[in-house]
Amino acid sequence: MALRRLVVVVVVAAVAASCRQGLAFPAMSALPGLPVAGLAVGFYNATCPQVEELVLAEMRDIVQRDWTLGPALLRFMFHDCLVRGCDASIMLISRNRTGEQDAAPSYGLRGYDEIEQIKAKVEEECPMTVSCADIIAMAARDAVYLSQGPRYPVETGRRDGKVSVMCDANNDLPPPFSNIVDLKTYFSVKGLGWKDLVVLSGSHTIGRAQCSTFAADRLYNFSGSGGQDPSLNKTYAASLREACEAGLQNDNTTVYMDTSSPSTFDLGYYRDVYSNTSLFLSDQALMHDRWTSAYVERMAAAASPDEFFSDYAVAMTNMGRIEVLTGDNGEIRKTCGAHVD
Numbered sequence: 001m002a003l004r005r006l007v008v009v010v011v012v013a014a015v016a017a018s019c020r021q022g023l024a025f026p027a028m029s030a031l032p033g034l035p036v037a038g039l040a041v042g043f044y045n046a047t048c049p050q051v052e053e054l055v056l057a058e059m060r061d062i063v064q065r066d067w068t069l070g071p072a073l074l075r076f077m078f079h080d081c082l083v084r085g086c087d088a089s090i091m092l093i094s095r096n097r098t099g100e101q102d103a104a105p106s107y108g109l110r111g112y113d114e115i116e117q118i119k120a121k122v123e124e125e126c127p128m129t130v131s132c133a134d135i136i137a138m139a140a141r142d143a144v145y146l147s148q149g150p151r152y153p154v155e156t157g158r159r160d161g162k163v164s165v166m167c168d169a170n171n172d173l174p175p176p177f178s179n180i181v182d183l184k185t186y187f188s189v190k191g192l193g194w195k196d197l198v199v200l201s202g203s204h205t206i207g208r209a210q211c212s213t214f215a216a217d218r219l220y221n222f223s224g225s226g227g228q229d230p231s232l233n234k235t236y237a238a239s240l241r242e243a244c245e246a247g248l249q250n251d252n253t254t255v256y257m258d259t260s261s262p263s264t265f266d267l268g269y270y271r272d273v274y275s276n277t278s279l280f281l282s283d284q285a286l287m288h289d290r291w292t293s294a295y296v297e298r299m300a301a302a303a304s305p306d307e308f309f310s311d312y313a314v315a316m317t318n319m320g321r322i323e324v325l326t327g328d329n330g331e332i333r334k335t336c337g338a339h340v341d
């Protein structure tokens with residue numbers, strides 16, 4: 001028995017050095033809802049008191065230039081936190097093209113230059129003080145705020161990782177065709193529950209998606225049937241078919257995710273999911289679980305976004321705590337996009 005345990009531990013360590021195998025291992029961070037030592041709202045109060053204002057000012061500049069960068073930077077935090085924790089490893093550059101950035105799920109991810117722009121501004125005023133991981137978390141919050149969403153408090157104090165491995169991104173990011181069982185599993189291995197799942201999915205209330213991420217699944221080859229997803233509203237499907245060409249594998253044409261209010265952080269997403277006019281299988285999948293579907297139904301009918309907004313603050317805080325490096329772990333570096341090979 002003792003020997004068997006030892007063997008298992010050795011195998012885990014060997015795998016962890018190269019690829020984290022997200023779905024196979026339980027989360028190493030604190031359980032959701034529990035504070036993480038080293039993270040606090042206002043971590044930079046003494047060392048860089050103006051950091052939140054600096055990030056917000058840059059974010060205003062960025063979304064004024066191109067509003068779609070707001071939703072892109074919100075997506076960015078998911079790609080950071082769900083893969084190896086919120087440690088800015090998504091920013092690391094692999095010359096060998098074997099880093100997180102090079103993984104298929106990172107295709108079309110935007111915001112690298114903008115995170116670097118914000119970091120440069122922060123470096124001017126507070127050199128070698130603020131981590132890239134914290135900048136990603138603040139930028140995501142401000143993307144929400146600048147889309148008329150809540151300006152919730154962001155915990156800071158994260159430090160940046162030095163490892164970026166393609167397979168982590170392949171393993172740990174739920175694909176857009178995930179069913180409800182897969183979605184809950186992807187989240188639970190990160191310490192996130194059904195409530196986090198349904199609330200964080202509400203991020204799809206802003207932004208766009210490329211046809212290649214949903215057209216086959218929902219319009220042209222649902223479950224390999226060669227046809228359309230029968231649960232998709234026919235009128236909506238027809239308009240999507242106009243935008244997305246059949247049989248085009250890498251169609252980078254973009255459509256809005258929440259058609260009625262694509263740049264406003266509101267309850268539109270839940271109304272879409274409830275009325276069968278959401279974009280991804282993973283959105284519609286929220287109707288296939290009694291708890292997530294009940295939440296969708298309640299938010300779709302809600303008169304005010306207040307409950308969603310306060311749930312969102314909690315869920316983003318939970319996600320922001322995944323496998324973070326604090327204290328003496330990790331590093332603070334001058335630029336986020338360091339080379340790993």
Ligand SMILES: *[C@@H]1O[C@H](CO)[C@@H](O)[C@H](O)[C@H]1NC(C)=O
Nearest residue numbers: 039040041042043044045046
């Ligand atoms: C930073 O200051 C804010 C506002 O006064 C306060 O709410 C927060 O607790 C402070 N955080 C730390 C870590 O000192």
Ligand SMILES: *[C@@H]1O[C@H](CO)[C@@H](O)[C@H](O)[C@H]1NC(C)=O
Nearest residue numbers: 094095096097098099340341
């Ligand atoms: C990356 O490429 C370098 C040479 O350019 C090589 O020495 C190294 O082993 C490669 N690393 C990986 C992880 O493939």
Ligand SMILES: *[C@@H]1O[C@H](CO)[C@@H](O)[C@H](O)[C@H]1NC(C)=O
Nearest residue numbers: 216220221223224225226247
């Ligand atoms: C539809 O999916 C099935 C099963 O994955 C596949 O065999 C078939 O080639 C696909 N059809 C098209 C037109 O891509």
Ligand SMILES: *[C@@H]1O[C@H](CO)[C@@H](O)[C@H](O)[C@H]1NC(C)=O
Nearest residue numbers: 232233234235236275276277
């Ligand atoms: C599909 O959506 C259209 C437009 O939003 C709506 O008029 C229609 O009633 C919906 N169809 C069904 C079956 O729900």
Ligand SMILES: *[C@@H]1O[C@H](CO)[C@@H](O)[C@H](O)[C@H]1NC(C)=O
Nearest residue numbers: 108210249250251252253254
């Ligand atoms: C979309 O794809 C076309 C052809 O593959 C390419 O020329 C174009 O630059 C791409 N557009 C974007 C925004 O990536």
Ligand SMILES: *[C@@H]1O[C@H](CO)[C@@H](O)[C@H](O)[C@H]1NC(C)=O
Nearest residue numbers: 230231232233274275276277
């Ligand atoms: C959505 O589709 C399901 C069947 O897939 C149907 O039972 C339900 O009534 C539809 N909802 C609306 C609001 O049209």
